[in-house]
Amino acid sequence: MSVYRLPEGSSGSKLAMKPPPLLLLFLLNMIVSCQPISAIDFVFNGFNSSSLLLYGNATIESNILSLTNRISFAVGRALYPSKIPTKAPNSSYVYPFSTSFIFAMAPYKNVLPGHGFVFIFAPFTGIDGTNSAQNLGLFNRTNDGKFSNHVFGVEFDVFANQEFNDINDNHVGIDLNSLTSKFAEDAGYWPDNEKGNSKFKELKLNNGENYQVWIDYADSVINITMAPVGMKRPSRPLLNVSLNLTDIFEEEMYIGFTSSTGRLIQSHKILAWSFSNSNFALSESLITTGLPSFVLPKDPVFKSKGFIAGATVASFLVIVLIALIALFYIRRKQRRARARADMEDWELEYWPHRITYQEIEAATKGFSEDNVIGVGGNGKVFKGVLPGGTEVAVKRISHENDGMREFLAEISSLGRLKHRSLVGLRGWCKREKGSFMLVYDYMENGSLDKRVFDCEDNKMLSCEERIRILKDVASGVLYLHEGWESKVLHRDIKASNVLLDKEMNGRLGDFGLARMHSHGQLPSTTRVVGTVGYLAPEVVRSGRASAQTDVFGFGVLILEVMCGRRPIEEGKPPLVELVWKSMMEEQLLSVFDPRLKARGGFDEDEVERVLHLGLLCTYPEPSSRPTMRQVLKILEGKNESNEAESEDIDAYLLQQMNSETMWMNYSESSGFSSHPTFEEIRKSKSSSMSFSWTNSVVEDFRSETRLGKQLPKWGQMRSNST
Numbered sequence: 001m002s003v004y005r006l007p008e009g010s011s012g013s014k015l016a017m018k019p020p021p022l023l024l025l026f027l028l029n030m031i032v033s034c035q036p037i038s039a040i041d042f043v044f045n046g047f048n049s050s051s052l053l054l055y056g057n058a059t060i061e062s063n064i065l066s067l068t069n070r071i072s073f074a075v076g077r078a079l080y081p082s083k084i085p086t087k088a089p090n091s092s093y094v095y096p097f098s099t100s101f102i103f104a105m106a107p108y109k110n111v112l113p114g115h116g117f118v119f120i121f122a123p124f125t126g127i128d129g130t131n132s133a134q135n136l137g138l139f140n141r142t143n144d145g146k147f148s149n150h151v152f153g154v155e156f157d158v159f160a161n162q163e164f165n166d167i168n169d170n171h172v173g174i175d176l177n178s179l180t181s182k183f184a185e186d187a188g189y190w191p192d193n194e195k196g197n198s199k200f201k202e203l204k205l206n207n208g209e210n211y212q213v214w215i216d217y218a219d220s221v222i223n224i225t226m227a228p229v230g231m232k233r234p235s236r237p238l239l240n241v242s243l244n245l246t247d248i249f250e251e252e253m254y255i256g257f258t259s260s261t262g263r264l265i266q267s268h269k270i271l272a273w274s275f276s277n278s279n280f281a282l283s284e285s286l287i288t289t290g291l292p293s294f295v296l297p298k299d300p301v302f303k304s305k306g307f308i309a310g311a312t313v314a315s316f317l318v319i320v321l322i323a324l325i326a327l328f329y330i331r332r333k334q335r336r337a338r339a340r341a342d343m344e345d346w347e348l349e350y351w352p353h354r355i356t357y358q359e360i361e362a363a364t365k366g367f368s369e370d371n372v373i374g375v376g377g378n379g380k381v382f383k384g385v386l387p388g389g390t391e392v393a394v395k396r397i398s399h400e401n402d403g404m405r406e407f408l409a410e411i412s413s414l415g416r417l418k419h420r421s422l423v424g425l426r427g428w429c430k431r432e433k434g435s436f437m438l439v440y441d442y443m444e445n446g447s448l449d450k451r452v453f454d455c456e457d458n459k460m461l462s463c464e465e466r467i468r469i470l471k472d473v474a475s476g477v478l479y480l481h482e483g484w485e486s487k488v489l490h491r492d493i494k495a496s497n498v499l500l501d502k503e504m505n506g507r508l509g510d511f512g513l514a515r516m517h518s519h520g521q522l523p524s525t526t527r528v529v530g531t532v533g534y535l536a537p538e539v540v541r542s543g544r545a546s547a548q549t550d551v552f553g554f555g556v557l558i559l560e561v562m563c564g565r566r567p568i569e570e571g572k573p574p575l576v577e578l579v580w581k582s583m584m585e586e587q588l589l590s591v592f593d594p595r596l597k598a599r600g601g602f603d604e605d606e607v608e609r610v611l612h613l614g615l616l617c618t619y620p621e622p623s624s625r626p627t628m629r630q631v632l633k634i635l636e637g638k639n640e641s642n643e644a645e646s647e648d649i650d651a652y653l654l655q656q657m658n659s660e661t662m663w664m665n666y667s668e669s670s671g672f673s674s675h676p677t678f679e680e681i682r683k684s685k686s687s688s689m690s691f692s693w694t695n696s697v698v699e700d701f702r703s704e705t706r707l708g709k710q711l712p713k714w715g716q717m718r719s720n721s722t
Helices: 021-033 305-340 345-349 357-363 403-416 448-452 463-482 537-542 547-563 575-584 594-599 604-617 628-636 645-657 660-670 678-683 714-721
Strands: 041-044 053-056 059-061 064-066 075-079 097-106 117-122 152-157 171-176 183-186 211-218 221-228 239-242 252-260 267-276 372-376 379-385 391-397 425-430 436-441 487-489 498-500 506-508 515-517
Touching (some): 171 221, 183 239, 357 391, 357 436, 448 547, 463 498, 463 506, 463 628, 537 547, 547 628, 604 628
Antiparallel strands (some): 041 267, 064 267, 097 211, 117 152, 117 252, 211 221, 221 239, 372 379, 391 436, 487 515
16 A cells, blocks of 8 residues: 655645656566555655654754754664565565655765765664764674675765765765665766767765755666756666666665764755655656755955945055054064974974863872873873863873884874874973873773783673774784884784774774884894794894784784783793794694683684684784785685785695695794893893783793794795695
8 A cells, every 4th residue: 555645835736747668667667576565655855853753863854854053973763654565575576666865964064074874665663773974874893894784775975985985075875784885976867968979067066055855776777866956867877777676675675865964063964855656747746946055155355435435434444453563473483492492303293283281180180099090000090071071181291211212103103193003192291390291092891901911701792793803903003114104113902902982993003113214125133022922933033023023913913812821931831932832732722711711602723723823923024924904814714816926925834834844844943932032131232121922921931932943934935835
């Protein structure tokens, strides 16, 4: 039975028009398919509280649906109250449908607009499992791209997000279970032209103008068209693609709209909406005249004679005032120049990121002990709340020891790095004859070591969560090594330096020992720095760090996270040695965290693969360790045989992880221990007091590392295998 709704004030007179040829084709298709369908038709020329299901920040005011408002980092969603049939029962046949709606993205004055909205088919109501900002209120970091989502969407996006391969900041895209659009085009339309040589006209989505959209689907072909409201529907669609929705659609789905805001905000408004799976001409019932405008008015220009006369009379006073201001400015500039002459170069370079001491003191309640959330090597870490309500973490570093060096390393590296897997540095502060302060994004779930070693069973990370966090950290280290203008060496990768945000995503922090240098050049530093238990052998012997020493530290991180114990613990063998021996005895799972083993529910093959990778990263010979790019691909399970040369090397790397010969070479090269001894560190000519110590240090650490047969280089490995 047909369901047809017209709110008060709506007109349905156009429904009596003669069906166009497109409708006849649609009806013919229905007859040929022989699939029973319950017709769903509705038209909303305005909305009321009973029209839709509203979630998040979605509201209805003056018969207009507003998905978002001035609230930042918010999600709004509106759905038709009941499910509609979308696929024939026990069949792969997808019912045709036609929908049209009028929308506007209303900007706010003096506020930068950003992010768009999506027309969606979804199997569920509500906004659980969604995130704001670039996620458009559609998915979150964990479920984006999953086949089980069963979500189809047409996005109208105004933010170019490289993470989702957006083509630009003003496009229309087709989303299938993911925010990465399957198809996308610039927002706009093709005007009708008798000569057939019309030029594409771009439409700016977020300028406040009203636009109408038509979306038709039949015979596995989807057409998406848009135009300024009131214009006749262009005959040439913006997107015309073959699309089989059999695996996406369930038998019944909810339809509607979803959107979000981030730091940038605007209001996403739906003024009218029609939908039908039996009448492709129903869109003509939408009222396109007399609609409100959301374009921001231009500032008035005063051209009256009175204004001109007043401006002329005031000119003399303005000139005098300007002269006085200029004199004041010159004198103040001279005073500041004299003051800045005494500043150090780094203060001038990073001045824009400076936060006043008064702001930090107020945020931390006078550096109250109640706000202490951690203690580092050179000071305490406090939780604070900035005036806007933003939670931050404040590290207070003293002048003593290497405090100044750590402070400069942090602001010169992390202050310019931006990545989702790195802790964000918001600013800094320096007090004369006092301490330095660094202000970071606040990580709600603390450091990784507290979720692995020092927590109750109900808060302990699962095996799946641990591997996901390792992937996050690996992507962050890869960005440091390859993704920025300079190569950055972290030099202190360990569990206590990995922080967890509110969604349990891993972020690498503490760049106090970081150093950067140009790609293709060797770092100049030769000082032994880092944490005992994570130091690569070559660092102790030469004092020279490299990307491969970071790989070594990451390998130790893998082992401690998967085994649930620290690299060095009193009365126990070093962790790397323990894992290696267990692997040689074919008892690799015996070192897996016993608490997770007791809990069960983990993939034994995946655990063994990750433990093998940890051992490979800690191989004594630096050139035989994988790169972070290869490490990340193995963690993600990427290895397609039809990829390029480099991918074949990655495949061979996986083969080496299961090679008995390779692990025999590991034994000969390492002397049963990848870790440098305390005696080596003490006797190293390049050693210093810059390295830190784990909570429990073994006094009688293993004796001198024996050198032996080495694993072949990557190129040799490939040639020798053939």
